[in-house]
Every structure is written in C-alpha cells, then in structure tokens.
Amino acid sequence: MAIEVRIPTILRTYTDGxxxxxxxxxxxxxxxxxxxxxxxxxxxxxxxxxxxxxxxRRFVNVYINDEDVRFIGSLDAELSDxxxxxxxxxxxxxxx
Amino acid sequence: xxxxxxxxxxxxxxHAKRDHPDxxxxxxxxxxxxxxxxxxxxxxxxxxxxxFYEFDSTELLALYKQMWANDEEPVVVYHSHTATxxxxxxxxxxxxxxxxxxxxLVSTREHGNNDGPVEFRSYRIVDxxxxxxxxxxxxxxxxx
Numbered sequence: 001m002a003i004e005v006r007i008p009t010i011l012r013t014y015t016d017g018x019x020x021x022x023x024x025x026x027x028x029x030x031x032x033x034x035x036x037x038x039x040x041x042x043x044x045x046x047x048x049x050x051x052x053x054x055x056x057r058r059f060v061n062v063y064i065n066d067e068d069v070r071f072i073g074s075l076d077a078e079l080s081d082x083x084x085x086x087x088x089x090x091x092x093x094x095x096x
Numbered sequence: 097x098x099x100x101x102x103x104x105x106x107x108x109x110x111h112a113k114r115d116h117p118d119x120x121x122x123x124x125x126x127x128x129x130x131x132x133x134x135x136x137x138x139x140x141x142x143x144x145x146x147x148f149y150e151f152d153s154t155e156l157l158a159l160y161k162q163m164w165a166n167d168e169e170p171v172v173v174y175h176s177h178t179a180t181x182x183x184x185x186x187x188x189x190x191x192x193x194x195x196x197x198x199x200x201l202v203s204t205r206e207h208g209n210n211d212g213p214v215e216f217r218s219y220r221i222v223d224x225x226x227x228x229x230x231x232x233x234x235x236x237x238x239x240x
Contacts, residue, residue: 008193009169009193009194009195009196010193010194010195059191061153061156061157063157066157068153068154068157070153086157086160088156088157088160089191089193090150090151090153090156090191090193091121091123091139091150091151091156091173091193091194092143092148092149092150092151092187092191093148093149093175093184093185093187093188093191093192094119094143094145094147094148094149094185094187094188095119095146095147095148095177095178095179095180095185095187096147096148096185096186096187
C-alpha cells in the first residue's frame with residue numbers, strides 16, 4: 001500500500017533531501033512508524049510521548065487528502081492506498 | 097542580506113499597524129531559489145493575540161499548495177511584536193522551521209496603529225541560531 005508523504009524543507013535531512021517519500025500504513029500512527037523505519041529520527045520530530053501516550057506534536061500539522069488530521073482522529077486517522085499526506089510545521093511564534 | 101521592494105515593505109508595515117495591538121503575520125513568496133520576495137500574502141493570525149501568532153492550519157496548507165503549484169517558496173516569513181522590540185523571542189526561535197527564509201520582525205510598540213516609523217529587521221534562524229542581516233529596500237522588485 002503506497003501513500004505519498006510530502007516532506008517539509010526542515011525535515012528533508014531525514015529523507016536525503018527528497019520532497020516526497022512513499023510510506024505504508026492503515027493509520028497515521030502506522031505510517032509514521034513505517035517512515036521511521038526508512039528515515040530514522042523523523043518520528044521524534046512528529047510525535048511526542050505524553051502521560052496519555054503518543055501525540056502529534058503541537059506545532060506539526062499533518063493533512064490527509066487536504067484534511068487536518070486533528071479533525072479526523074489525529075494519530076488514529078485512517079489511511080488508504082493512494083492517499084496523499086502532507087506534513088507542514090506550524091508557522092507560529094510570539095513575543096514571549 | 098534581505099533585498100525587498102519598497103511597496104512590499106510598506107504593505108507589511110501597514111498590515112502590522114492595522115492589526116496592532118494583535119500580532120500580524122504573513123509571508124512574501126518568491127520563485128524557488130531566487131531569494132526574491134515578490135508575492136506578499138497576508139495571513140490571519142489564528143491566535144488573535146498580542147503575544148502570539150499562528151497561521152490557521154487550513155490556510156497554511158492552501159498557501160503551501162499554491163506555492164508548490166507556482167514553484168515558489170516562502171522567501172520572507174514576517175510577524176509583528178506589538179509591545180517589544182523587533183527581535184526573535186525564544187518561542188520564535190524554537191518554532192522557526194524555514195531555514196531558507198528571511199524572518200522579518202516589525203515592532204509597532206512605538207506608534208501602534210498610527211503613522212510613524214517602525215523597527216523593521218530581518219534575521220536568519222537556523223538550528224536555533226539567530227543571525228541578524230541587513231535590509232536593503234529597493235524602489236521596485238528586480239523583475240520589474
């Protein structure tokens with residue numbers, strides 16, 4: 001099952017500069033584990049472990065077919081063959 | 097060094113003044129690899145806050161898809177500080193995720209929504225290291 005994952009500039013150090021890579025998985029969580037197997041280190045940039053378990057990092061946005069995964073189950077969001085996944089770091093900051 | 101045309105610089109300053117006391121934010125896109133900021137895009141500060149800014153996640157995706165379609169990249173990523181100097185905060189540094197971008201900071205602390213000079217400064221932020229750079233304002237963008 002191939003799922004295209006668009007990688008942002010800041011994470012391309014993990015993908016040898018590739019803008020997009022293929023991955024596999026029935027959920028976002030499984031896809032991230034698959035990415036980690038081929039691009040070690042990338043998972044830690046996407047996921048953090050809290051008391052309640054692993055969570056998508058607050059300032060990382062992931063979209064499945066243009067939908068923000070936070071609205072469709074976050075790490076449990078379901079994936080199918082041919083889905084397009086985009087990873088974009090938040091553009092954010094502040095005065096403090 | 098950041099080279100930016102007068103009209104774009106003025107538009108960024110006008111945006112910052114208009115949104116004061118909340119932080120204003122946006123980008124100036126340019127052709128990939130050109131280092132030329134040519135297409136100014138004002139973004140909504142989804143945080144609507146005087147001390148924080150964040151692009152709305154849906155608008156962020158739309159923006160990036162548009163840039164990919166145009167072979168553009170964010171040449172400038174800007175936001176305003178409304179009560180403090182135009183220097184990246186710890187949060188700004190920690191969240192900076194475009195190593196190729198010029199991070200522009202505008203401070204509206206002195207004149208708020210009113211006319212008057214503002215601090216307009218530019219930085220590179222790579223791996224947590226901030227380097228201030230000169231800003232050169234030119235009459236028109238190089239392609240004109």
